[in-house]
Amino acid sequence: MTTRQPNAGLERLYRQSGWTLRQFAQAVNRIGTERGTPLTYTQPSIHQWLQGHMPREAVRPLVLEALSRKLHLGREDMDPSRRSVLGVGLFSVALTIPGWPDVVGRMNAMRVDPQRRIGPSEVQAVTPMTERLSDLDDEFGGRYARPMAAAFLVNTVAPYLRADASSETRKSMMAAAALLCYLTGWMAVDEGAHGRAQQYYVKSLELAGAGNDPTTYCHVLRGMSVQAADLGHGTPAVRLANAAADASPESSPRMRAFITGQQAHAYALAGEKTNALNSLREAERAVNQAESRLGTFGGFSSATLAYATAQVRHALGDTKGSIASLNDHFTLRDSTDMQRTKLVFSSLLAERQLEVGHLEAACATWNAVLDEYPGIHSGRMDRQVAKIPSLLSPYRSNSAARQTSEHARELIAK
Incomplete structure (x- = not known):
């Protein structure tokens, strides 16, 4: 009788991932759902694979995809000549979005490198660097900034995530990394690499949960809704915008405008006129109540509201009204836009x-x-x-x- 040998290669990749058996199974199941073939693997299945049992042939590519997303996200984006990977992955309308209870503490089991320790100074270095990368993206575009963002994510921030740290510092670093990951996904959207962007966005949701940062989690969901809306997918855009609203940790006027403005556009694309107009009115009330643009990443202003109104009007068939609202937008813009x-x-x-x-x-x-x-x-x-x-x-x-x-x-x- 032949004794089955453990799969050393898979074991090595599994250890590098920092996943628990349950998280590995969930990652494979999630990709199966994206591909239209829902799976129900659990911890014992992963354990069997590590012991040498081969997954079903149809499942093997999904296992490789799960590991690839976990271990190599960002590396391909570091090469400015990466034309071959710009279109990697198509936008998935059926992408499974991890809920807030699912991501809180999800990365606690990540293996820690005892040879490296970080403190608040490392966190304080990541945050302003992310802001500068965001400024470069705003001014010059994603093609210019994304290789730099990906290199910073892979070479600097990823090792920080594996370093030893106090509980408070570790959570702060996770939250800072979540924002950087979201920004890199936003840059990928600009380039049209929509599947890749979704990978960054989901990773950002996981990091936000690990960092106990519901605000960034909410922002990412809203950004995912914007991506879906720009691609004309009304129903997924509504689902994501509503999820952002449900997850919003605060009810400040600026945040309400930020969310409800996107809900209005999503509803309009989905043909839900009444909901679209109601959401737009709520966004208008919230902007009128807000006193400052500070305190909200991607702050929502009167100019932003005019653009959202233009998008709603166009989606509902009012092209002339949309033109008027776009002209309002340009009148209201300031030098910082x-x-x-x-x-x-x-x-x-x-x-x-x-x-x-x-x-x-x-x-x-x-x-x-x-x-x-x-x-x-x-x-x-x-x-x-x-x-x-x-x-x-x-x-x-x-x-x-x-x-x-x-x-x-x-x-x-x-």
């Missing part, structure tokens, strides 16, 4: 101007975008500019349309 969103929202304005037949106005708006576009390293802006020639192709007899289209083609070719 990010350059990339200015160009993205201007591109949306041009598309909607064209949609209602205002060709000359659309070309003027696009030309202003094209003048500033070379300074932005943003996948989303690349896609916006790439659409211009095809959108203007029916109007080639118009000199303004022809010149704008040619200008866009020249920039795309560079």
